[in-house]
Amino acid sequence: MMKDFVCKNCFKSGKDSTTVQDYTSVWIKLINQLEHSRAILSGAR
Secondary structure: OOOOOOOOOOOOOOOOOOHHHHHHHHHHHHHHHHHHHHHHHHOOO
């Protein structure tokens, strides 16, 4: 059984709707992850 999931639901908190703050926070995390990945890949070249 796979314990590390590639995809997960970032908005699953038991609420009926996602707040603007939660939505923005997830976008910030995604952008930071992409920038970190680019930095690692550019250093590997």
